Amino acid sequence: MQLRHIDPKDLSLTLRRLRQVPEAAVREKLESLRSKGQMSPLVAAEHEGELVLVDGFARQAAAVRLGMATVAVEVVQLTAVQMKAQLYLRNRERGLALLEECRLVRELCEVDGLSQVEVAAVLERHKSWVSRRLGMWKALSPRLLSEGVVAELGTGSIRRLALLPVCNQEELVAVSCREGLGAQQTAQLIELWRRAPDSQTRRYLLEHPRRALELAQAEAQEALDPRLGRSAAKLHTSLVVMRQAALRAIRQTQVGVEELPESGVALLRTACELAERDCPWAVREVRRLLPAAEAER
Secondary structure, three states: OEEEEEEEEHOEEHHHOOOOOHHHHHHHHHHHHHHOOOOOOEEEEEEOOEEEEEOOHHHHHHHHHHHOOOOOEEOOOOOEEEEEEEEOOOOOOOOOOHHHHHHHHHHHHHOOOOOOHHHHHHHOOOHHHHHHHHHHHOOHHHHHHHHHOHHOOOHHHHHHOOOOOHHHHHHHHHHHHHHHOOOHHHHHHHHHHHHOOHHHHHHHHHHHHHHHHHHHHHHHOOOOOOOOHHHHHHHHHHHHHHHHHHHHHHHHHHHHOOOOOOOOOHHHHHHHHHHHHHHHHHHHHHHHHHHHHHHOO
16 A cells, blocks of 8 residues: 555546546535545555546545645555455445446446356355346346436435336436426336326326326325225225335335345344234234124114
8 A cells, every 4th residue: 555645637537437426525525625625545546557546536526626736645456356346345334326336236247257246255245235236237228327317316216217117217217307306206206107007197197297296195195085984094094004015015025135134134034924923914803893894884
């Protein structure tokens, strides 16, 4: 390891393609550099006669904007694969965005030729974690990825999009961009589209997304159904929520979950056993109640 003072413009940014550097992050680092100076060095690796920046992309951009003559850089010796791995490992505490993880895994597998097991080893993750991200990248629209549109969506939207055919992904993202929907609104629109019962409903969602979102919000807050009393309405809501939770659980099993420690596996197993015991019991009790209610009328 070696500490050098280098013109930030002289650093190679070839690995920046694997990172998302939001404008807000650059502005934040710019203010920090202006008020406090450089608190920690950037990290770069010597590769083919260049100093390739590995960590500190927002700080490098901020330093260039401030016109700083030099920045402190920790120079390390890394292979091409190790450089990419460090993009993830040095940001493990705060985490990379989901799309950054997918892009990195795809590059290590398809560009560097590593197997999923080898990628899991260099990133210090489980093979299933690697497999899920590679699968998600392959499921997303290549056009949306190349245009950088997906990077602007929230994690929830990205996960939902990956479950849809490519043509539908592109339709929904186009609508989101056209209407200027926020991340939460986009995620809600995608979820409404996935739950739509027929093609006519989906067409309405694409043509009138804001109205559809308003109606969905109003439906969620609608008054008590006149066919039900207050206690029966609570029971009805519980059954609907139970079914929705079951469907969400099914969808989550299709997407997968992150690698779990033994304690997490045990916690999930216990929750599964309790749900398996209590949910059928609840349904049986409601069914038992219905004939009695019929007889009282």
